[in-house]
Amino acid sequence: MAQLQPSPKLQALLKDFQQIASMSGYLNHSFDPPQLRLFFTLYGRVMVASPAQGLALTPQLQAWCDALSARLREGSSCAIMPPQVQVSAPQTMPDGRDYLVATLTFNTKVTETSYLRIRTAVLAAYQDAVKMREEGFTEGPRVAPEETPLG
Numbered sequence: 001m002a003q004l005q006p007s008p009k010l011q012a013l014l015k016d017f018q019q020i021a022s023m024s025g026y027l028n029h030s031f032d033p034p035q036l037r038l039f040f041t042l043y044g045r046v047m048v049a050s051p052a053q054g055l056a057l058t059p060q061l062q063a064w065c066d067a068l069s070a071r072l073r074e075g076s077s078c079a080i081m082p083p084q085v086q087v088s089a090p091q092t093m094p095d096g097r098d099y100l101v102a103t104l105t106f107n108t109k110v111t112e113t114s115y116l117r118i119r120t121a122v123l124a125a126y127q128d129a130v131k132m133r134e135e136g137f138t139e140g141p142r143v144a145p146e147e148t149p150l151g
Helices: 008-021 051-075 115-135
Strands: 025-032 035-048 084-087 098-110
Touching: 008 025, 008 035, 008 098, 008 115, 035 051, 035 115, 051 084, 051 098, 051 115, 098 115
Parallel strands: none
Antiparallel strands: 025 035, 035 098, 084 098
């Protein structure tokens, strides 16, 4: 009979990915031993001075999403499927501050032997989202090949 329960290793990997996703999004999953299916949602938020500035920054946010999507694919050796990207219209928080949000949804299958490169790519993406949320657009998206970690 087929293995019904995921291995302790896959369960531990899920907890690791859930911690990463909690940085700036969330994660759904299903076990399909010997694989773990992961369905990520990542939020990239940038604060803006006004809705007009938000509209002006929309192309830059889209470029950030495109660069992040490419890095996810390349960093995971294409184990991560192409992300779906949605950039919102400018929104206003209850305290009156304006912001833009990009939502990236992507999925992958992880095995005990493939998790490291996927984890590295996903961690970098969520760290980029946190950096943008905290600092806004500083130098634009990282797209230069020399800045992409090898490995």
